Amino acid sequence: MKGTLVACKDVDGLFEALNMSYCSDEWRLYIDFPKVSLKAVLLHSGKVLPSIPVAHVLGIKESDERMKQLLQYIKYDTYKWNICADLKVIALLLGLQLGYTKFPCFLCEWDSRDKAHRYVKRIWPLSEILSGLLCGELWFCE
Numbered sequence: 653m654k655g656t657l658v659a660c661k662d663v664d665g666l667f668e669a670l671n672m673s674y675c676s677d678e679w680r681l682y683i684d685f686p687k688v689s690l691k692a693v694l695l696h697s698g699k700v701l702p703s704i705p706v707a708h709v710l711g712i713k714e715s716d717e718r719m720k721q722l723l724q725y726i727k728y729d730t731y732k733w734n735i736c737a738d739l740k741v742i743a744l745l746l747g748l749q750l751g752y753t754k755f756p757c758f759l760c761e762w763d764s765r766d767k768a769h770r771y772v773k774r775i776w777p778l779s780e781i782l783s784g785l786l787c788g789e790l791w792f793c794e
Contacts, residue, residue, distance in 0.1 A: 659707035659725050663694075672701065681706070681733040683741050685714055690722060694733070716744045 660666050667674035678698065684691045692707040707726050712718050719741070723729075735745070766773075 656710045657707070657725070658709075659692075659722070661725065661727065663706065663727070663731060666704065666706075670704070676731045676733060679733055681728070681735050683719075683735060683737040685719070685737075685741050685744065687714065688712065690718065692722060692726060695736070714740075714744065716747050719744045 664674060679694045679696060682693045682695050682703075684693075688711060690707070690709040690712060691705070694704040694706055696703070707722055709718070709722065735742075737745075
């Protein structure tokens with residue numbers, strides 16, 4: 653990963669060093685990815701304990717490749733925290749294209765370039781990414 657990376661690979665050891673008990677269900681991972689840096693912070697679900705920075709990277713550009721590398725480095729697959737982030741980060745995690753795209757909704761295949769049906773068609777098919785993950789129906793997608 654190009655840039656300056658400061659990250660914690662051993663979250664259990666970090667919590668021991670801070671003299672705090674750790675249960676992964678009580679924490680969620682907040683990810684912020686401005687234009688040239690990436691931050692990952694653990695937030696306590698009950699807002700009782702302080703936030704704990706887990707990773708910070710300077711000097712990189714936005715890309716899903718960089719995001720995946722960071723998640724691998726902090727061993728996200730081991731802890732499986734819930735992720736909270738803005739829609740840009742969610743789009744990166746889902747592998748969607750940033751900027752002006754044909755299908756900007758990550759839940760359905762709403763076609764932003766279909767001006768003839770923009771205000772007429774109300775039900776759009778479910779996104780291919782989520783069609784295998786969701787078993788119920790969403791109120792705004794088919």
